[in-house]
Structure formats: C-alpha cells, structure tokens
Amino acid sequence: MLRIALSPTKDIDLEDLRIALLNYIISKKTDEELVIRIDDANKDKNIEGKDKEILELLNLFSIEHSRVIYQSENIKYHQKLAMQLMTQKKAFSCFCSDTKLNELKESAKKEGKNYNYDDFCANLSDEIILEVNAAFTVRIKRPIDNIKLIDSFNGEFDYTPNDIDSFIILNHDKTPTTEYACAVDDMIYDITMVINKKEHILSASRQIHIRNSLGYKKDINYIHLPSILNEKENSNSIKWLIEEGFLPVAIANYLVFLGNETPKEIFTLEEAIQWFDIKNISNKKVIFDFEKLKTINKKHLELIDDLRLSKLLGFADTDIGKLGKLFLSETSTLNGIKEKLNLIFSKKNLCKDFEDESKQIIKCLKEAPHIDDFNNFKNYITQNTGLKDDSLLMPLRYLLTKEENGVNLSDIYPYIKNYLGEIIK
Structure with missing residues (x-):
C-alpha cells in the first residue's frame, strides 16, 4: 500500500504534488492501494478548511485513492x-524545560557540534518521576x-545512535510528534x-x-x-498556479517531466503510467x-477539445473554444485567454482619433443582417458608410477587440459573428 x-x-x-x-x-503500475492521509495531529497549526482544499485539488488532478485517513x-x-x-x-518521561533544552542547543552550537539530548531524564527512578x-x-x-536505511533511489544510509538521538514522540499535551x-x-x-x-532521510531513519x-x-x-529549486516564490503554490490559469494536466505533465527521462515532452498521467520508471x-x-x-x-491548451475549452472560459460554444485558441499566439494560460475575451x-x-468613424460603424452594425464571410462583412460596412482602409479597419478592430493590434480580424470574425449584438453595444 502507498500513501499520500x-x-x-x-x-x-x-x-507535495x-x-x-x-x-x-506507481500505485497504478503496481496495482497497489493508495490512501490519502491528512496529517492533522497538530491542531494548533491546522488551517480551517485546508483539508477540504487538499482533497479538492487532488481530485482536480484525477488522483484516485481508496480512502482518506485523518x-x-x-x-x-x-x-x-x-x-x-x-x-x-524504551521511552521515558522528560521534564526538561524549554529553557534547559535551549541551553543545550546553544552550547552545542558554540562548540560546533550537532545538538543531542543529554539523556538527563532517561535514568530517573520511578520514585522520582512520581514525585515530580x-x-x-x-x-x-x-x-x-x-x-540502516536502504533507499532504492539514493542507496544505503547508516545512522549512529547519536544521529538518531533520544527524540520526543509525545508533546507536553500528549499529542504525537510528526515523526512518531x-x-x-x-x-x-x-x-x-x-x-x-x-x-x-534522517526522519525516515528515526521512524524505522x-x-x-x-x-x-x-x-x-x-x-x-x-x-525542486524555485526562485519564483508565489509559483510554489499549486492553488496559485490553478488560479493563474494553468491546467492541472499541464502542471502534472511538467512535474512528472521535471528531472525525468521521458519518451516525449507532452503527455497525460494516463500515458505516463504506461512508461514511467522511477529509475x-x-x-x-x-x-x-x-x-x-x-x-x-x-501546448495542452492547443490540444484540448474546443467545447471543453469553451466551458473552462465560461461559455458552451465550440466557436468560443476555437476563438480562445487563436489567442495562444499571444498568451499561454486560461487567464490570458479570458482577458482577451473580456475585452471583446x-x-x-x-476609438481614439476615429470617433466619428466609430459612431458610423456602430450605427451600421446595429442595423446589419447576419453575414458569414468577413470580406462581405467589410464590404457591407463600406457600402453603408463609405469607410475603407485604416478609416474602417482601425476603429472596427477596436470596436470588436478593444485592441489596436493582434490576431487578424479575418481570423477572429468567424467565431464572433453570432455575438455581434453583445459586442457592439
């Protein structure tokens, strides 16, 4: 059995992820059970609702498990x-104060030694213990x-009794320490x-x-x-990455790819299960x-189903999914695509410097019939306003995208033609 x-x-x-x-x-490759354990024994440090957030994130990454243990x-x-x-x-009561223990730590530090408990309480008689x-x-x-610890990834480790030390397994309030x-x-x-x-690794040896x-x-x-060394501190949080518009499948892809020899760069977890080797x-x-x-x-946004992408963007239209992919020439996250759609x-x-032209185009489009082809769309505006070239395209681009440049209007138009009533307000 494996555990997270x-x-x-x-x-x-x-x-963590x-x-x-x-x-x-590995649980899938070896057909072993996988459980999730929430290490919440330290009640004072637990953040309310964080356990639910953890489970929701693991579910978002499609990490299947048999049960959750608290x-x-x-x-x-x-x-x-x-x-x-x-x-x-094999264990003993320790009455040493924090002050005393800090003195031992400071003394070891001054002598350039690793701190070890001096076992002062290890040999107290039962009578003395009862009197305290x-x-x-x-x-x-x-x-x-x-x-001895044999790590299948790093080899063998051999820790002396002093390396292990006489360490605490129950705190003053009798809750267990993490290692214990x-x-x-x-x-x-x-x-x-x-x-x-x-x-x-030392902690694992103590657990042994x-x-x-x-x-x-x-x-x-x-x-x-x-x-994993990361100079961009915020990006350590998986929650933050999701909120920034990174797909779980892409984050998972990168973390499995990181420092690994993989047959290809872009893959899903299901594909990784087929060829993964920890070695x-x-x-x-x-x-x-x-x-x-x-x-x-x-790359994962490019591969995603158009309708699914549309739903992630808050719509339910394959045209919006296709439109979103056009903006991948300028952005690489869901949030970046959403910003483009929000502008539209x-x-x-x-449009600055084209105020009169903008008014003419708005009036024309509010009265326009449905037009499929972009060139026919431009010609219709020209016929009804007399505008052409920059006098047409500059204000038209701004009125449709709220940007002065970017993806060609001829590429965008097929996916927004059904939304002109919402776009031209």
Missing part, C-alpha cells in the same frame, strides 16, 4: 503505543546499534512504499527506529527525491522553470 501524506497547515506546493503524482503513478483519529493509538514503549523502558509534579514530554531512547505519528500510521496501515523529499522499538519487522521501500528520475536537485511550464500549458465582450469607448 499532506498537512493542512499550508498550501500544497510543487514538491510531485510526490502525490508519483505515488499515484491522523488525528489515531491519537489514542499513538498514545497507547507510547505507553507500551515506556512500560518496556510538572508537565512532561515523552522521548524514545536512542538505539543501541546503528540504524507517521511511523505508527505507516505501521497501522501496512504501508509498503514511502516517497518523500530527500531532506527527510520507532517501528523497530515497537517490534514491527516489515520493511518499507523508501524513495527520497531531490528538491529515470535524476537524483540531483532540479530547477522549476516557470517559462517551461507556460510552454507546456500552451466589454463595453467600449469610441
């Missing part, structure tokens, strides 16, 4: 297993032997593969230590991916190229 674990404390970002997409692709629903189980570890002397009337955290004891909750949940749901960011301490013997196949992904950091995403988005259907002033 997302926190309702922030927007889904590029790396990349990991979600790869989980989905980590907070397992807190009693997390606490029960922590008590088991304490009973077995103070809040405490629960720490798991550092392992006796090294913890993840380790227990992966055990509960029999997760067989975990795909995560490369920066979390937790499961070892609980007597869990099954191995989990770990894959830790390199980071073809680079183990080096990759750079998010916003302009490349625009190019891929533009907006109320317009008279």
Whole structure:
C-alpha cells in the first residue's frame, strides 16, 4: 500500500504534488492501494478548511485513492503505543524545560557540534518521576546499534545512535510528534512504499527506529527525491498556479517531466503510467522553470477539445473554444485567454482619433443582417458608410477587440459573428 501524506497547515506546493503524482503513478503500475492521509495531529497549526482544499485539488488532478485517513483519529493509538514503549523502558518521561533544552542547543552550537539530548531524564527512578509534579514530554531512547536505511533511489544510509538521538514522540499535551505519528500510521496501515523529499532521510531513519522499538519487522521501500529549486516564490503554490490559469494536466505533465527521462515532452498521467520508471528520475536537485511550464500549458491548451475549452472560459460554444485558441499566439494560460475575451465582450469607448468613424460603424452594425464571410462583412460596412482602409479597419478592430493590434480580424470574425449584438453595444 502507498500513501499520500499532506498537512493542512499550508498550501500544497510543487514538491507535495510531485510526490502525490508519483505515488499515484506507481500505485497504478503496481496495482497497489493508495490512501490519502491528512496529517492533522497538530491542531494548533491546522488551517480551517485546508483539508477540504487538499482533497479538492487532488481530485482536480484525477488522483484516485481508496480512502482518506485523518491522523488525528489515531491519537489514542499513538498514545497507547507510547505507553507500551515506556512500560518496556524504551521511552521515558522528560521534564526538561524549554529553557534547559535551549541551553543545550546553544552550547552545542558554540562548540560546533550537532545538538543531542543529554539523556538527563532517561535514568530517573520511578520514585522520582512520581514525585515530580510538572508537565512532561515523552522521548524514545536512542538505539543501541546503528540504524540502516536502504533507499532504492539514493542507496544505503547508516545512522549512529547519536544521529538518531533520544527524540520526543509525545508533546507536553500528549499529542504525537510528526515523526512518531507517521511511523505508527505507516505501521497501522501496512504501508509498503514511502516517497518523500530527500531532506527527510534522517526522519525516515528515526521512524524505522520507532517501528523497530515497537517490534514491527516489515520493511518499507523508501524513495527520497531531490528538491525542486524555485526562485519564483508565489509559483510554489499549486492553488496559485490553478488560479493563474494553468491546467492541472499541464502542471502534472511538467512535474512528472521535471528531472525525468521521458519518451516525449507532452503527455497525460494516463500515458505516463504506461512508461514511467522511477529509475529515470535524476537524483540531483532540479530547477522549476516557470517559462517551461507556460510552454507546456500552451501546448495542452492547443490540444484540448474546443467545447471543453469553451466551458473552462465560461461559455458552451465550440466557436468560443476555437476563438480562445487563436489567442495562444499571444498568451499561454486560461487567464490570458479570458482577458482577451473580456475585452471583446466589454463595453467600449469610441476609438481614439476615429470617433466619428466609430459612431458610423456602430450605427451600421446595429442595423446589419447576419453575414458569414468577413470580406462581405467589410464590404457591407463600406457600402453603408463609405469607410475603407485604416478609416474602417482601425476603429472596427477596436470596436470588436478593444485592441489596436493582434490576431487578424479575418481570423477572429468567424467565431464572433453570432455575438455581434453583445459586442457592439
């Protein structure tokens, strides 16, 4: 079983979605169950409604899953297993204050060493513990032997007991820490593969230590991916990219393509499932190229069904879909196309320097019959107004598009001829 674990404390970002997409692709290739886990155990940091937003976004990307699990629903189980570890002397109560712990961290920093808990509370007698009337955290004891992690993407890692440390598994309010909750949940749901960011390799080793301490013997196949470097901060948010007019299919295409050896540049998730191999992904950091995403988005907009594009633009007419594709010579997003359409259907002033000509054209078009051909359309205006050349085309272009230049009017007209009554107001 595979899982997509997302926190309702922030927007889904590029790396979150990349990991979600790869989980989905691999689950389909291996015919394994995929679950979504909302890591909401830390109630103080959760953003209201963010879990629903996460699920809606995953649905938007057509990421199929068998069920949704909320980590907070397992807190009693997390606490029960922590008590088991304490009973077995594999975990202990820690009464150290934040002030004391900060002193230890500062001392290690001054000495140029990595911070390690000094195990002050690890050997307190039961009698002393009973006499202490103070809040405490629960720490798991550092392992006796090294913890080995085999990452099928990055090779083998070997962490010493000090690397692992005696770390906190239950906070003062007895809610689980992220590492502990993840380790227990992966055990509960029999997760067989975990795909995560490369920066979390040490955390994965600590989770192995937790499961070892609980007597869990099954191995989990770990894959830790390199980071995505992105200088354009706003574009890290998938929600923002959608709001900016990028298609989910294009975003998914780019994230699977990024740092990967693929048989072609433009594809759908369904196509990727057929040929995807995790071994073809680079183990080096990759750079998010916003302009490349625009190019891929533009190509998907070119390929999309005309009626579907029309509906995405707020219409239900294949002509509007075809019209929208004309503007891909000038833009590469849905929002860019919408801006062009909004100009066409907006109320317009008279064209500057051609005010009288504009009035004549407006009067003529309000009385005009339906005309299919653009040349016949121009000739009709000329016959009824005497306008031609720039005196006709300059104000006509402005009255139809609210722009002085751009896509040829002869290309635009076939798709707006049925809307002239709405355009010329």
